[in-house]
């Protein structure tokens with residue numbers, strides 16, 4: 001056979017569109033030409049394809065080989081067609097039976113050693129499965145999450161070109177099982193600030209413990225210089241270790257964004273001047289924003305009231321849903337962002353309000369205006385608030401990082417075993433379904449919500465946090481004391 005054709009997907013401007021790759025071999029002087037894409041892209045693709053084929057032990061025939069991408073797109077694209085280009089060449093050689101790729105898309109980047117690298121275009125595949133344009137896909141292992149909505153028989157996730165070919169020739173079963181591949185680091189990064197390095201602040205540390213265990217969004221506020229950022233930077237040291245599944249998702253996000261992931265829960269702390277594009281990402285040059293890069297970890301927003309209000313408000317839906325939906329042309333992309341938002345704020349523009357040693361010069365109107373920079377709708381989505389105050393460093397606190405991490409880990413494990421997710425992800429009625437409440441705790445919850453005039457969202461948030469305190473104390477039901485703790489960490493913030 002000297003001709004083959006396979007399907008793939010390419011980004012056309014803001015649209016992802018199916019493309020065909022044809023490969024024809026002829027008895028002319030040996031060469032490999034790739035047509036239908038931008039020249040520079042074709043040149044680098046050619047090098048990667050040739051090197052990957054050679055590294056994988058395939059012989060490149062000494063003939064004239066032409067690979068044509070249809071429809072043509074001469075704008076600079078990504079590496080998403082590399083894998084398809086190598087596969088169509090192998091198919092034209094008869095290395096595997098092309099019938100096995102009927103309605104199957106082949107998509108992914110190639111490294112010079114023949115291994116596959118994930119591509120963001122894969123996130124558009126589910127909409128093509130729905131429209132039945134493709135029935136399944138051959139993908140880099142890190143992208144194989146998107147195959148959930150596809151027929152799995154024909155496709156799968158693979159580590160390398162060679163593995164995909166072996167699969168098509170039925171020499172191996174479906175791509176390697178996900179859990180065999182990723183091993184998140186179990187040890188604590190010695191560079192993290194330890195909780196005992198922050199003096200005192202016993203209550204604020206108790207809040208961080210609840211945040212670490214339940215993954216709750218939270219806010220620290222107080223005068224400038226009181227130690228908000230210092231305390232926040234101790235949070236990563238007490239987070240529970242990453243599960244295998246979380247590790248796979250995080251590694252896929254980082255691999256696609258081209259950033260290096262160290263194997264720990266991400267802790268991202270962008271500056272307050274961050275733009276919407278850099279925070280949320282898009283599918284252009286900066287594909288993943290800080291929000292997605294903090295997936296599975298913490299997004300720390302220092303001086304949150306200094307942020308552009310519209311940028312800040314854009315977080316509202318994604319932090320609640322744990323995913324970011326982007327619409328590009330006709331297709332929807334879903335980027336994961338199950339992050340824990342930790343924010344900190346001064347109480348006034350000059351930052352001195354609440355400082356007993358210096359007088360704040362701001363007018364009441366300025367202070368009111370400043371605090372309105374965060375909407376009540378966004379505050380509703382924040383589960384815990386705590387006012388840091390001067391003198392907090394004098395509070396006695398014997399908590400150690402090891403002890404806190406252990407507590408957070410045990411509590412998180414009980415949440416996963418009980419409901420398959422952290423308490424921060426509980427919605428609506430779930431808060432009363434997943435765990436038993438004592439009659440008096442439930443009555444206290446109802447009274448508190450009414451007397452404080454809580455919205456439905458805030459009421460659920462209060463219940464979520466009470467459950468986390470109950471889990472931290474390894475109690476079988478939610479009792480009054482857990483609710484009192486939750487109420488303590490929801491004092492009116494701003």
Ligand SMILES: [Zn+2]
Pocket residue numbers: 348349350351352353360361362
């Ligand atoms: Zn002030």
